[in-house]
Amino acid sequence: MDAHEALGRRTFVVGAGTALLGGGAVSGAEAAVVDGPLPDFHPALKDALTFPLAWGRSPIRDFRAWRRAARAAVEEHLLVERQDRTPYAPEFGGRSRTRDYTRELVTVSLTRYERVRGALLTPHGSGPFPAVLLLHDHGATFDIGKEKLVRPWYDDTRLASAGAWAEKYFSGRFVGDELARRGYVVLCLDALGWGDRGPLAYDQQQALASNFYHLGSSLAGLMAREDQRAAAFLARLDRVDARRVAAVGFSMGAYRAWQTAALSDHVAAAASVCWMTGLKEMMVPGNNTLRGQSSFHMLHPGLARHLDIPDVASIAAPRPMLFLNGGLDPLFPADGVCVAHDKLRAVWRSRHAEERLRLKTWPELGHVFTDPLQDEVFRWLDSVL
Template sequence: MSRADALGRRTFVTGAAAMALLGTGAQPAGAAGAAGLIGGNLPDFHQALKDELTFPLAWGTSPVRDFRAWRRAARATVEEHLLVGRQDGTPYAPEYTEGPEGDGYRRELVTVSLTRYERVRGVLLTPHGPGPFPAVLLLHDHGAKFDIGKEKLVRPWYDDTRLASAQAWADRHFDGRFVGDELARRGHVVLCLDALGWSDRGPLVYDQQQALASNLYHLGSSPAGLMAREDARAAGFLAGLDRVDARRVAAVGFSMGAYRAWQAAALSDDVAAAASVCWMTGLKEMMVPGNNTLRGQSAYHMLHPGLARYLDIPDVASIAAPKPMLFFHGGQDTLFPADGVRVAYDKLRAVWRSRRAEERLRLKTWPDLGHAFTGRMQDEVFAWLDDVL
């Protein structure tokens, strides 16, 4: 067995032992004055903490030089930091409820067991025709709006109360479109489920997010880890449907859904491609005074404690290489500063280039747009999906 293969099997070492092995042990910050807080939520020594983040398991920095072995090791490191136990093979046991016909597709409500803890209701859209079809796991955003989840992306035929809220959300962020319905009209099977706290699984209140996270941490779990596990399981369920071509399943999302999309591509072999709109940055560049992440609350849904000691955000996304991946960023998006997006894009580009697969990676900044998934952006994503699937 080669050294690379051995490292691939022994996937990770945690804590101080890993830092010693990789030569990145934290050094004393030196003499310091009285400690304090910046804006009440960032320690004044935050720069010293950031300086200690060297991301030693990133591709190109890691001692593992075989890419497949590196992917196994990096994925295992992420899996460990999800905190939630590994998938247990709980049967999905789907239950379907037919809905009214859509424009060229049929609608269903589906309830499935994504984990052994809870059954989850979602929507399933299937184009008319014989199939099997390409499919999209559609992942909803955060938006501090919890009364709707799946309804943000698929028109809720089953709930008139939520319809008004959903339409207002589509008008605000998606140029009035329901993205899932558009994808189904264009020939894709679409699955969209609620994350914990949204729609049928909530609703949360913004200020309750910290308490929810704390309670899940006390129970040996985490909001972000649970969401990652559920998204991977949802991809497996979608890929296993007879109506779906299992080789042509993509994950698509906006904002938190974009984070979920590239993460699902990194952690699940059932996801063949991913389109991520408005969620990619370098961690250090995001952790700056004034950034929304520093407020806490919503950050818990995208926080795997301790993972930053090993991998940067784009390093995790790079586990998906060389799959086809699309990343869009709005140049006016204040949630993700331009320098953080630039750092992330450079890292992603280097990984796909190392795989001689740069043509499979699409990176684009829309200079005139903010944090949105406009009709123009959607049309490019739809065309890209047609090409890669």
């Protein structure tokens, strides 16, 4: 989700949707789109979304069976092959030591289509260590990806951009480096379009997503599959304790974190900062998601006919999960956050595991991952891993 985007308001047009809901005849001249743009019959489309596969609403009463069914529904809507057994074939290089940890670049095959380069940080010591799959945000800034979270010791040209990003959103910290200092192995990779795999231009996003759909695949589905495979790769490293792997992210990275926890049993816990809401509450005039563009990285067509956003995150229950939101975050209205939190809380409570779910809103903060929130995440990771 892009914190830089601002929506211009458009005038509502009373058209075909009003006539349909009122039982009147519809002429061609009455068809219209409204603020957003939304179809003018969007309230009827919202009303049709009942999320019948959600836990508690689904006829499946056994939780493990429900998890399998819900995960299968998400997998089906990724539109990418489920069983990609391409060898990771990791190549390591660019090694550098700091006082507390070793930095190196790693290149892996997350799918059969492309090799992906990432930053891998390992604390000094014998290990095996707990580990974090660190997932970068969107932010409408594509020249850096992994560099938003890990100081780019290997590329001076990206350091200025990365430093400015850290100052704006992370209190000047590089979150990955902070985690490595605290004893975690950290893996951070570029998503398609960012860093070494970009830079994508902002107004190219819808065309890129459209071309994926034309090719029978999905941009958001590729990201989900790559994150799932990255979690498995990290868990299999000799230096990592496979029982103690977490996914952590901010903004789009937060979405990726809880999504990876839902889709991968390699993730023991997940911390998501500034990306959780109810779908209906997010799809309102003026919300950033109505612009398209960045939304295509987080859109699985048709999935909303089965599951709401927090329903997908609930597939990870009863594992430990942390959701932090800013009360002044313009991207996620407070009512949507409350709806999502209520749904999440009900699922973990049904598993007698409410103590494993932490939900917190910082009233004075917006769409940021500043040091108070980072410290909260660090403390929580220490407690659950």
